[in-house]
Amino acid sequence: MSLTVYKRGQLAKLTSCNSETIRYYEKINLLPEPTRGSNGYRYYNNDHLQRLGFIMKSKSLGFSNDKIRELLEISRGIGQHTRAEAKALTESHLEQVRQRISDLKKIETTLSQISHQCDGANESADHCPILLSLFDQNLAKV
Amino acid sequence: MSLTVYKRGQLAKLTSCNSETIRYYEKINLLPEPTRGSNGYRYYNNDHLQRLGFIMKSKSLGFSNDKIRELLEISRGIGQHTRAEAKALTESHLEQVRQRISDLKKIETTLSQISHQCDGANESADHCPILLSLFDQNLAKV
DNA sequence: GCTTGACTCTGTACTATCTACAGAGTTTAT
DNA sequence: ATAAACTCTGTAGATAGTACAGAGTCAAGC
Numbered sequence: 300m301s302l303t304v305y306k307r308g309q310l311a312k313l314t315s316c317n318s319e320t321i322r323y324y325e326k327i328n329l330l331p332e333p334t335r336g337s338n339g340y341r342y343y344n345n346d347h348l349q350r351l352g353f354i355m356k357s358k359s360l361g362f363s364n365d366k367i368r369e370l371l372e373i374s375r376g377i378g379q380h381t382r383a384e385a386k387a388l389t390e391s392h393l394e395q396v397r398q399r400i401s402d403l404k405k406i407e408t409t410l411s412q413i414s415h416q417c418d419g420a421n422e423s424a425d426h427c428p429i430l431l432s433l434f435d436q437n438l439a440k441v
Numbered sequence: 442m443s444l445t446v447y448k449r450g451q452l453a454k455l456t457s458c459n460s461e462t463i464r465y466y467e468k469i470n471l472l473p474e475p476t477r478g479s480n481g482y483r484y485y486n487n488d489h490l491q492r493l494g495f496i497m498k499s500k501s502l503g504f505s506n507d508k509i510r511e512l513l514e515i516s517r518g519i520g521q522h523t524r525a526e527a528k529a530l531t532e533s534h535l536e537q538v539r540q541r542i543s544d545l546k547k548i549e550t551t552l553s554q555i556s557h558q559c560d561g562a563n564e565s566a567d568h569c570p571i572l573l574s575l576f577d578q579n580l581a582k583v
Numbered sequence: 584g585c586t587t588g589a590c591t592c593t594g595t596a597c598t599a600t601c602t603a604c605a606g607a608g609t610t611t612a613t
Numbered sequence: 614a615t616a617a618a619c620t621c622t623g624t625a626g627a628t629a630g631t632a633c634a635g636a637g638t639c640a641a642g643c
Contacts, residue, residue, distance in 0.1 A: 374572045382560065397549060406538055427516075435498075464622095469600090585643090600627100609618100
């Protein structure tokens with residue numbers, strides 16, 4: 300219905316997306332090509348606005364551009380796709396997030412340990428426990 | 442003391458570092474240039490071995506290459522650097538790790554919520570709660 | 584109507600952190 | 614001797630953008 304159009308900068312402001320990034324998303328087929336004015340300017344419609352909002356939200360949840368492209372395809376598919384696909388994508392991503400958290404927690408523990416071993420005195424870094432830990436062949440694998 | 446030398450592939454195996462990556466680390470001044478044989482081959486010594494071990498361990502703790510370069514400089518500096526510097530670098534990195542964990546936990550919560558809202562049935566993705574969430578203007582900011 | 588500033592266009596280069604490949608030369612094993 | 618495995622250089626690709634140069638366009642104020 301709405302015939303509202305937006306120039307690139309306006310779309311950028313409305314979505315908090317860098318305006319150069321909008322061009323980039325078009326290049327990698329995340330955002331469809333908008334119509335062009337006779338001046339060559341891109342003119343976006345409300346569908347672009349909604350899609351870019353979707354992209355920004357998915358990004359904030361850590362989805363990769365490839366995953367976002369898949370999610371957009373599912374949402375656009377006319378009955379071709381199922382909720383099972385959307386859920387599978389989400390669950391698989393969630394698993395990755397959990398794995399990453401688990402990895403980072405191990406890193407946090409190790410960093411915290413080696414940091415506590417160093418008094419941080421304003422003296423020569425010779426024999427600094429942190430550096431020695433990093434040189435240590437036997438530092439626990441993270 | 443030890444006059445052991447290693448070719449690139451040997452160093453790679455000993456450190457579990459990809460051999461192309463060793464070349465890359467030399468390019469970005471993370472690993473000093475080794476001596477070259479008359480055939481142009483790189484011949485590494487035990488100092489390189491130890492440094493690359495340091496790099497790999499630091500990487501496994503999530504330090505960026507720039508931070509690793511600083512840590513190496515501190516460890517190499519002849520009394521020029523202090524333990525305070527090493528500790529500050531570590532603490533600042535630890536803070537970043539904690540922040541990242543906190544961000545990921547929020548993402549995990551949101552993903553888990555929207556995933557639970559979807560039954561994942563093998564039916565049309567129309568009205569899929571996950572996709573609707575991602576299109577929703579009001580989805581809680583992560 | 585003109586000027587000025589803001590915007591947009593294209594293409595390309597840069598960030599970080601590697602990884603991989605082509606085509607040539609070298610070493611090693613059988 | 615020959616073939617496999619290794620190394621050399623330089624360059625391109627992946628991921629996810631960001632930034633800039635140089636040209637053209639639009640909008641507001643005078």
